[in-house]
Structure formats: C-alpha cells, structure tokens
Amino acid sequence: MNFSGKYQLQSQENFEPFMKAIGLPDDLIQKGKDIKGVSEIVQNGNHFKFIITTGSKVIQNEFTLGEESELELMTGEKVKAVVQKEGENKLVTSFKGIKYVSEFNGDTLISIMTLGDIVFKRISKKI
Template sequence: MNFSGKYQLQSQENFEPFMKAMGLPEDLIQKGKDIKGVSEIVHDGKHVKLTITYGTKVLHNEFTLGEEFELETMTGEKVKAVVNMEGDNKMVTSFKGMKSVTELNGDTIINTMTVGDIVYKRISKRI
C-alpha cells in the first residue's frame, strides 16, 4: 500500500500527557494542542519523505524502509531509528523508549505513539 498524499489532523487523544512525557515545554504544549497539523508523505517503493507542518514548525524526515537513519523528533532532537513495514499498511519504529505505529486505512492515517503507559493517538484524513 502506498502512503503518498497530504493528510490533515482530525482528532487526537492524550496529546498533553504524551508531550509532557516527551519533554516538550508547557508553553509549546499549550500552543500546539489545537493546531490541525498537516502531514505530507511521498512514498516511492522503499523510500519515504515525510514533512509535518504544525503552525510555523516544520519537521522533515526522509528514510529508506528497513535502514537506519537520523530522525528529527518533535522536540528537535535527532535520534537514530529504523522504520519497518508490518503487513501492507503499517509503518513501525521505536526510539528512546517510544514506539510509533502509523497505519493507513483508505483515506485515514492513524498514528499511535506509546511512551511508558501513555498512548497518544492521532487520526488524520487525506485532503
């Protein structure tokens, strides 16, 4: 399944507790909690380019599935990570005690991130 497209955040669960656990400052959490971010994905074979825009903050990550790369996190930190496909419609990665699962169902992307016992869920629709 190809993930290419633009997706806008529709809803999210546990944003504030998750961002606190990730070390984001309170002022940025309050600013970011109501932003309907846009994710743009270019998925070409095993190569993926991901651009996430939250207001004025833009994150760019580019990787080849199954290969280690340097990932920029939401806190701006750079970490080594590997993204793998699970089945046809899931991209999975783990870094620094956090697991991220991105699942494509039709025109909906569900991204579930877990750190400790906090599960943050984002649901985005293709625009």
C-alpha cells in the same frame, strides 16, 4: 500500497500527557494542542519523506525501510531509528522508549505513539 498524500489532523488523544512525558515545554504544548497539523507523505518504492507542518513548525524526515535513518522528533532532538513495514498498511519504529506506529486505512492515517503507559493517538484524513 502507496502511502503518498497529504493528511490533516482530525482528532488526537492524550496529546498533553505525552508531550509532557517527552519533555516539550508547556508553552509549546499549549500552542500546539489546537493546531490541525498537516502531514505530507511522499513514497518512492521503499523510500519515504514525511513533512509534518504544525503551525509555523516544519519537521522533515526521510528514511528507507529497513535502513537506519536519523529522524527529528517533536522536541527538535534527532535520533537514529529503523522504520519497518508491517503487513500492507503499517510503518513501525522505536526510539528512546517510544513505539511509533503509522497505520493507513483508505483515506485515514492513524498514528499511535506509546511511551510507558501513555498512548498518544492522532487521526488524520487525506485532503
């Protein structure tokens, strides 16, 4: 399965509690909560490039499945993580106590980030 495409945010759950938990300042949380961000994914074999645009903020992460990569978080912090593929349609990684799962279902991208008992879910549709 090729994950390439552009996906626009349709809905999200627990945005504010999750962003507070990872240390994002309140002013940025308020700015970001109503923006319908766009995620662009470019896949070339096992190599991925994720470009996430939220308003004027752009985060670009590149990684190869199974290899340690440096990823930029929403806070601007950079962490080392290994992204794995689970089954045919999931990408999974963990960093700083956060489990991150991206699941592709046809033209829908479901991203779930779990930190402790806070589950932040984003649903985006291919555009």
